[in-house]
Amino acid sequence: MSLRIFLTFHQLNALTIIIVFAASGMVFGQNNKVLGLYMWLAAFIGLFFPIGYILEGIFEGNKERIKAAAPHVFLLSSQVLMEGVTFAGRFSLPILVFVPVFYNSKRIFTIFEWLRSEFGKVDEEFGYIGRGLAIANLVLWCFNLFGFLLPVYLPRAMKIYYGYKVKD
Structure with a gap:
């Protein structure tokens, strides 16, 4: 059995940039402690734990585990990278809103x-770990999309962009 390299040099660089931007507060709101805590929680549930789950699958040779969790990790990493690019590139507010809404919508699928x-796995000894991680991610990202992005973030951003006053 040959062990393929999981992350290329360019992917590792992108992941490093993502983590540095997220940890330094350059991408997310620096003054909101609740938002910062939420972002760290989302990073652990959505990125770090699934990466660990995928790495364990690589070491065990479980390709089904890798195929199941990898699209979610890829989309989340891409989203963070694109949020950094759109923020640093000073894109318009509708584009800044479009990126997380689009990626969250796709990631739920x-x-x-x-x-x-x-x-679908019946013979795996510790299948509850993958199931629990997938359920935790579904709950987190459904809340993020349907509890924050669409009802709160999108309307406020559009009101700001189109010149309406936002009531708190």
């Missing part, structure tokens, strides 16, 4: 596929 894969 990949998480459903991950769940389907995890619940």
Whole structure:
């Protein structure tokens, strides 16, 4: 059995940039402690734990685990990278809003596929870890999309962009 390299040099560089931007507060709101805590929670549930789950699958030779969780990790990493690019590039506010809404919407479908894969496994000894991780990600990203981005973030951003006063 040959062990393929999981991350290329360019992917590792992109991941490093993502983590540095997120940790330094250059991408997210620096003054909001609740938002900062939420972002760290989302980073652990959505990125760090799934990466660990994928790495464990690589070491065990479990390709099904890798195929199930990798699309979600890829989309989340891409989203953070694109948020940094759009923010640093001073794109318009609608584009800044479009990036997380689009990636969250797409990621929910990949998480459903991950769940389907995890619940389809019957012979795996510790299958509850993958199932729990997939369920935690589904809850987190559904809340993010339907509890924050669409009802709060999108309307406020559009009101600001189109010149309406926002009531708190």
